[in-house]
Amino acid sequence: MSVLDGWWDDFFFGLMTVLQVFSVSLVIAVVCGLLGASAKLSKSRILRGVAQGYTIVFRGAPELLVLLLFYFGMAIALTQLVQLVDPSVKFIDLPPFWAGSIAIGLIVGAYMTETFRGAFLGVDRGQVEAARALSLKRHQIFRYVRLPQMWRLALPNFGNHMLSIMKDTALVSIIGLEEILFVAKMANSLIHRPFLLYMTVALIYLAMTTVITLAVGWLERRANRHLRGAR
Amino acid sequence: MSFDLSLIATSLPKILQGLGLTLNLLAVSTLFGLILAVGILLMRLSRRSWLVWPAKAYIYFFRGTPLLVQLFVIYHGLPQFGFIRQSVLWPLLREPYWCSVIALSLNTAAYVSEILRGGVLGVDKGFVEAGKALGLSKFQRTTRITAPLAVRLALPAYSNEIVSMLKSTALASTVTLMEMTGVARTIVADTFAPYEIFIAATIIYLVLVWIIQTGFTLIETYANRHVRKT
Amino acid sequence: MADIIVLEKMNKFYGTYHALKDVNLTIAKGEKVVVCGPSGSGKSTMIRCINRLEEHDGGRIVVGGEELTDDEKKIDLVRREVGMVFQSFNLFPHMTVLENLTLAPRLVRKMATVEAEAIAMKYLTRVRIPDQAHKYPSQLSGGQQQRVAIARALCMNPEVMLFDEPTSALDPEMISEVLDVMTDLAREGMTMVCVTHEMGFARSVADRIVFMDQGEIVEVSTPAEFFAAPKSERARTFLGQILAH
Numbered sequence: 001m002s003v004l005d006g007w008w009d010d011f012f013f014g015l016m017t018v019l020q021v022f023s024v025s026l027v028i029a030v031v032c033g034l035l036g037a038s039a040k041l042s043k044s045r046i047l048r049g050v051a052q053g054y055t056i057v058f059r060g061a062p063e064l065l066v067l068l069l070f071y072f073g074m075a076i077a078l079t080q081l082v083q084l085v086d087p088s089v090k091f092i093d094l095p096p097f098w099a100g101s102i103a104i105g106l107i108v109g110a111y112m113t114e115t116f117r118g119a120f121l122g123v124d125r126g127q128v129e130a131a132r133a134l135s136l137k138r139h140q141i142f143r144y145v146r147l148p149q150m151w152r153l154a155l156p157n158f159g160n161h162m163l164s165i166m167k168d169t170a171l172v173s174i175i176g177l178e179e180i181l182f183v184a185k186m187a188n189s190l191i192h193r194p195f196l197l198y199m200t201v202a203l204i205y206l207a208m209t210t211v212i213t214l215a216v217g218w219l220e221r222r223a224n225r226h227l228r229g230a231r
Numbered sequence: 232m233s234f235d236l237s238l239i240a241t242s243l244p245k246i247l248q249g250l251g252l253t254l255n256l257l258a259v260s261t262l263f264g265l266i267l268a269v270g271i272l273l274m275r276l277s278r279r280s281w282l283v284w285p286a287k288a289y290i291y292f293f294r295g296t297p298l299l300v301q302l303f304v305i306y307h308g309l310p311q312f313g314f315i316r317q318s319v320l321w322p323l324l325r326e327p328y329w330c331s332v333i334a335l336s337l338n339t340a341a342y343v344s345e346i347l348r349g350g351v352l353g354v355d356k357g358f359v360e361a362g363k364a365l366g367l368s369k370f371q372r373t374t375r376i377t378a379p380l381a382v383r384l385a386l387p388a389y390s391n392e393i394v395s396m397l398k399s400t401a402l403a404s405t406v407t408l409m410e411m412t413g414v415a416r417t418i419v420a421d422t423f424a425p426y427e428i429f430i431a432a433t434i435i436y437l438v439l440v441w442i443i444q445t446g447f448t449l450i451e452t453y454a455n456r457h458v459r460k461t
Numbered sequence: 462m463a464d465i466i467v468l469e470k471m472n473k474f475y476g477t478y479h480a481l482k483d484v485n486l487t488i489a490k491g492e493k494v495v496v497c498g499p500s501g502s503g504k505s506t507m508i509r510c511i512n513r514l515e516e517h518d519g520g521r522i523v524v525g526g527e528e529l530t531d532d533e534k535k536i537d538l539v540r541r542e543v544g545m546v547f548q549s550f551n552l553f554p555h556m557t558v559l560e561n562l563t564l565a566p567r568l569v570r571k572m573a574t575v576e577a578e579a580i581a582m583k584y585l586t587r588v589r590i591p592d593q594a595h596k597y598p599s600q601l602s603g604g605q606q607q608r609v610a611i612a613r614a615l616c617m618n619p620e621v622m623l624f625d626e627p628t629s630a631l632d633p634e635m636i637s638e639v640l641d642v643m644t645d646l647a648r649e650g651m652t653m654v655c656v657t658h659e660m661g662f663a664r665s666v667a668d669r670i671v672f673m674d675q676g677e678i679v680e681v682s683t684p685a686e687f688f689a690a691p692k693s694e695r696a697r698t699f700l701g702q703i704l705a706h
Contacts (some may be wrong), residue, residue, distance in 0.1 A: 060394070060440040061433040062401035065412055069433070072425035129514050130551035130610075134565035134617060135540035144564060148555045163295075170297035174405060181300060188307070195308035202296040202304060209295040226555050226597035 003196065007187045014180035015204060021101050021169045021179065022208075028105025029165060033112025040117050051113065058110035063168055066107055071099040071175040100172035107168070108161050115161065119154035120146060152223040159216030166208050170201075180204055238427040239434075242418055246432050249411035253439075256328075256400040256410060260335035261393060267336060268343035275348060286344070293341035299402055301338055306330040306406045331403040339396055346392060350385030351377060383454045390447035394440050411435060465490045465525055465621055465652055466511060472519035473506055473676075480506050482676045483520070490620075493653045495663040495684075498673035499699055504656045507673070508623045511654065512543045525620060541569060544614030548626040550606045552598040558585070558609050559594040562616050570617070577616070584612040588642050604635030608642055615646075622646065624655040658703060664688060672696045 004011075032054075039051035058066065075094045082089050123146050131141045173181035184197040191197075274286035293301065309315045309324055323329040354377050362372040404413035415432040419425045466488040473481035481503045488494055496504045509515040510522060513529050513536050522529040524539045552561050562581035566572040572580075585591045588608035590601075598606055607627055614622060624643065628636045640662050647653055647666045657663065663670055663684055670687045672680045674695045682692065691697045 057433070057437065060398075060437045062398040062412060062436060064401045064404070065415070065429055065432055065436065068412075068416065068419075069425060069429040072419065072423075073429065076425065124551070126547055126549050126551035127553055130545070130547060130553075130613075131565075132514060133512055133540060133543070133545035134613070135537050135569050136565060137537070137568075140568050144568070145553055149553075152555070167297040170299045173299075181297075181303070184303075193311060195304065195311040198300060198304040198308045202292075202300045205297055205300060206292065206295045213295075226557075226599060 003191060003193055004187075004200065007183070007191075010183045010187070011180055011200070011204070014178060014183040017097075017177060017179040018166075018169045018208070021097065021104070021172055021177070022166055024097075024101040025104040025108065025165045025169070026162065028102060029108040029112050029161065032106055032109025033116050036109060036113030037116035037120060040113065041120060055110045055113050058107050059114075063104070063107055064171055064174065067100060067103045067171050067175060070094075070103040071096060074099055074102075096172060096175040096177040100169070100175060100177055104165055104168045104171075108165050111161050111164070112158070115154050115157040116150070118157075119150040122153045123149045152220075155216065155220050155223055159212065159220075162212050162216065163209050166212060167205065170205070235424065235427050238422075238424055239431045242415075242428050242431045243435070245418060246411050246414050246428070246435060249409055249414035250435065252403075252408060252410040253397070253400050256331060256335065256403055256408075257393075257397050260332050260339060260400075261396055263332065263336035264339035264343055264396075267340035268347060271340060271344040272347045272351075275344060276351065290341045290345060293338050294345070298334065298338050298399055299405065302331065302334040302402060302406060305334050327403070327406040327408050330406060331400075331408060335396065335399060335403075338399070339392065342392055342395075343389065346385050346388045347381065349388065350381035350383075353384045354380045383451075386447065386451050386454060390444060390451075393443050393447070397436065397439055397443065463489045466654070467523040468507075468511075468520070469522075470520035471507075471510065471517050471522060473503070473510065473515065474518050480676050481510070481517070484676075484678055486671065486678060486681070488621075488652065488654060491650050491652055493647050493651075493666050493668050494655065494671055495667040495669075496654065496656045496671045496673060497658060497660075497663065497699070497703075498679075499702075501675075502673040503676040504671075504673050505625050508625055508654055508656055511621075511623060512540050512545055514545075541617060542620040543623060544617055544619035544621070545623045546607070546610050546614055546625065546627045548629050550598070550603075550610045550630070552606055552610055552613070554598055557595050557597055558590075558601070561598070561609060562613050565613070566616050580616055581612070584615045585609075587615070587645070588612045589638075602635060603631045604638045607631065607635075607639045611639075611642055611646075621652045621654065624653065624657065626656050626658070628657065628659055660688070660700075660703060672699065674699070 036051045036054055039047040040055075042048060071094065075092060078094055079089065079092045082092055127145055127149075128141060131145045136144070169179060170181050173179055173185065176182070180201050181198075184201045188194050188197050271286050271289060274282040275290070277283060305324070306327060315321065315324060318324075324333075358376050358380065359372055362376045367375065400410055401412035403410050404416055407413070409417070411432055415428050419428045422428065464487050466486070468484050468486045471481055471484040472479070484503075484507060486494075486507075496508065498504050506515055510517045510529075511524060513522075517529075525542050527535045527539055529536065529539060552558075553564070556564065559578060559581055562584065563572075563574065563577035566577040566580060567574060570577075582591055582594065585594055588611055590605055590608055593601055593605060593609070598609065601609065611622075611627075627643070628639050631639065636659070640659060643653070643655070643662070644666055653666075655662075655667075667684050670682055670684055671678055672682075672687070672691070672693070672695075679695050680687075680692050686692075687696070688700070691700060
């Protein structure tokens with residue numbers, strides 16, 4: 001691997017960028033997922049409609065297209081917004097980091113909406129009734145009965161969504177963010193070892209997804225402690 | 232803010248010129264992917280570890296890495312080797328179309344084999360035991376009992392995978408193919424009206440997703456007609 | 462007034478299906494009432510209306526002097542005084558037995574944890590499984606789970622206990638351990654409304670038997686009358702079917 005000497009630093013910083021995009025997207029996705037699920041479960045027809053539209057669009061459109069729309073579209077919108085205040089501004093470039101993180105967060109948030117909604121409804125109705133019969137309040141039922149079990153029900157899908165976010169971070173190289181795939185492209189233009197370089201990128205991603213898979217597996221075993229019963 | 236609705240209308244037909252290639256990529260890769268998936272599934276379910284192990288490794292690699300990176304390894308990476316450039320496959324491997332098809336097929340095969348495995352594992356053992364008790368052979372039990380039930384169980388997840396494949400075809404635009412996203416990107420480069428053009432493209436994708444989902448709902452209704460309540 | 466539950470001309474619809482038709486029933490404090498009838502006769506629906514797990518569509522329900530309406534506060538008041546045991550136990554699977562028992566006393570009665578645990582242990586001893594306090598529900602047998610569910614309801618110190626087919630989901634050898642606990646409870650003077658097909662239990666414990674069919678109360682009798690000479694043809698048919706095996 002000595003051909004890659006001199007590039008390891010770049011790969012390292014590229015990986016840091018990947019992890020940053022991953023973290024920010026994950027936070028956005030969880031927030032969007034919780035808001036979306038609450039909206040879908042709410043009594044308001046308008047909120048349900050908005051949430052429905054959100055999930056249809058963001059689960060149906062190609063990730064790349066959403067990313068490009070956000071990157072180029074938001075730059076224009078931002079420019080026009082700033083020009084209202086200061087007409088001398090010619091163009092504002094939305095940092096690809098934020099365009100990418102927001103786009104990925106919104107896309108995966110649409111999937112999380114469905115996961116959280118399913119987990120909420122997946123909690124056995126009988127238990128909710130038992131809690132009501134014990135005269136627990138709505139928010140108490142949510143906090144003590146639903147939420148702890150939602151987590152367990154949502155976890156497998158949640159793990160898959162985290163893997164999606166990790167893999168989607170590769171797309172932000174297309175809008176010029178210097179993550180590992182971008183580094184590989186740069187390096188290739190100088191040392192012409194495309195297979196080696198792109199395979200290195202693949203293996204770094206494989207390592208990341210492996211860590212996520214192991215972590216989620218550990219969390220699932222913890223969450224299912226109470227189920228290793230006699231039966 | 233200037234938002235030109237008429238631009239959406241005028242760009243729709245232009246983007247639709249890429250529809251043929253999008254559907255072509257989708258259909259060809261789905262077909263190859265399915266064939267490959269069944270092979271991997273049989274290896275994965277076999278009792279011989281020298282068959283199970285490569286299948287697991289294959290699934291692990293293709294599900295654990297981004298499709299875009301897989302596409303780059305195949306399209307940009309493989310020509311690094313002289314023997315590839317001299318091989319009989321070279322006429323295929325230097326075409327971005329075939330590289331996209333190969334990447335999409337290899338990628339989806341890993342997911343589909345796991346979807347099918349989920350279906351097989353979901354089949355109630357009682358049915359298989361009933362088949363044994365009736366004296367059906369292992370082959371008969373597999374083809375007459377396990378497979379049809381497994382396919383029914385796997386259908387919903389499989390329809391999601393097709394939708395996901397449709398969205399993945401957009402990545403072919405990164406290796407110069409002029410499918411719908413590729414066309415849209417070109418138009419944006421000319422007009423610099425990203426909102427209108429990309430939204431127009433999104434609308435077409437959403438319609439395609441709707442058609443796929445409706446189609447699968449019909450298939451599922453038909454496949455599950457034996458449990459329909461009157 | 463000694464009447465703790467009053468149902469007056471209560472009606473319930475599911476869409477166009479008339480599930481309960483003009484149900485009238487008054488239950489006095491300390492009374493034990495067994496409700497029986499064929500499946501789909503509305504008995505579960507009726508007792509689920511008493512703590513408003515189902516909303517009635519007509520007539521009046523008065524529990525402990527409070528009429529059940531849309532008023533959430535009154536519903537809460539009623540539910541605090543009415544304990545319920547379900548066919549499928551409905552224990553919270555992510556909490557230990559002790560946590561299941563102390564949850565409502567802590568949250569609803571604002572009891573200190575130590576106090577709630579002391580009460581929980583008292584009732585676990587009553588239902589004869591104090592040694593299972595720190596296990597999860599899935600580690601217990603069905604009979605043990607149902608006894609935990611009874612203890613959970615008792616921890617709220619209710620005035621009335623509702624039982625919705627408490628033994629129907631149990632293996633035969635576990636039924637008696639649950640019925641024994643219920644019989645003890647009856648001897649201590651608890652007001653009980655119990656949907657069950659356990660006719661032996663009904664005979665020995667019930668003050669009155671309510672027989673329902675097709676959403677109506679067909680007859681109300683003492684166990685002696687009901688088993689010796691049911692007044693209605695429908696009750697005779699039902700008893701014939703249920704006692705035949």
